[in-house]
Amino acid sequence: EPEVTQTPSHQVTQMGQEVILRCVPISNHLYFYWYRQILGQKVEFLVSFYNNEISEKSEIFDDQFSVERPDGSNFTLKIRSTKLEDSAMYFCASSPGQGNRETQYFGPGTRLLVL
Amino acid sequence: KQEVTQIPAALSVPEGENLVLNCSFTDSAIYNLQWFRQDPGKGLTSLLLIQSSQREQTSGRLNASLDKSSGRSTLYIAASQPGDSATYLCAPSSNTGKLIFGQGTTLQVKP
Numbered sequence A: 001e002p003e004v005t006q007t008p009s010h011q012v013t014q015m016g017q018e019v020i021l022r023c024v025p026i027s028n029h030l031y032f033y034w035y036r037q038i039l040g041q042k043v044e045f046l047v048s049f050y051n052n053e054i055s056e057k058s059e060i061f062d063d064q065f066s067v068e069r070p071d072g073s074n075f076t077l078k079i080r081s082t083k084l085e086d087s088a089m090y091f092c093a094s095s096p097g098q099g100n101r102e103t104q105y106f107g108p109g110t111r112l113l114v115l
Numbered sequence B: 001k002q003e004v005t006q007i008p009a010a011l012s013v014p015e016g017e018n019l020v021l022n023c024s025f026t027d028s029a030i031y032n033l034q035w036f037r038q039d040p041g042k043g044l045t046s047l048l049l050i051q052s053s054q055r056e057q058t059s060g061r062l063n064a065s066l067d068k069s070s071g072r073s074t075l076y077i078a079a080s081q082p083g084d085s086a087t088y089l090c091a092p093s094s095n096t097g098k099l100i101f102g103q104g105t106t107l108q109v110k111p
Helices: none
Strands: A005-007 A010-013 A019-024 A031-037 A043-050 A053-057 A065-068 A075-079 A088-095 A110-114 B004-007 B010-014 B019-025 B032-038 B044-051 B056-059 B062-067 B072-077 B086-093 B105-110
Touching: A005 A088, A010 A019, A019 A031, A019 A088, A019 A110, A043 A065, A043 A075, A075 A088, B004 B086, B010 B019, B019 B032, B019 B086, B019 B105, B032 B062, B032 B072, B044 B056, B044 B062, B044 B072, B072 B086
Parallel strands: A010 A110, B010 B105
Antiparallel strands: A005 A019, A019 A075, A031 A043, A031 A088, A043 A053, A065 A075, A088 A110, B004 B019, B019 B072, B032 B044, B032 B086, B056 B062, B062 B072, B086 B105
């Protein structure tokens, strides 16, 4: 069964460094999402992406964050200058059609630790 | 702003029991609602999707209901098994597809 994959599974970085989290959505899906979960807290929406554009972003998704679909398969989340509070599990998700009608399928996550 | 609450926060039951997990949301203008399972330190596995026009959705031993007007959804698990132990999350969707998650119900099923 097709699934969303994410790399790396764990990343440790120093405060102020740039990180790129990578996702390979399910191949025929058109809508892509990033969510995050700080330890012990709720899963939070960051951004949705369709047709090579951001559809919606949350207030968390400030100028330090960016997303890109550099080729036909990868979907990336970049954090330009990491802060301690960026430490979280980051989940990528995809759906075949618009997420208000279709199931969103989540990847296994990347655990980011900022020191 | 949509707020999602799940009750109870934690539940421990003996194997074989039928149980109900509750989810309430403040904004009834949702488009669908997904129930997920999350194992410790792992990703989210989608269990059921209910469209806003539906009242109920079933998959195996799982049955989810939705009462959009009262802002409630329930997940019914029949004949619980130790392998059902996990955190269960509900997430209604806005018109843009954004999912808003509850804190979850952590279920432990004892053999």
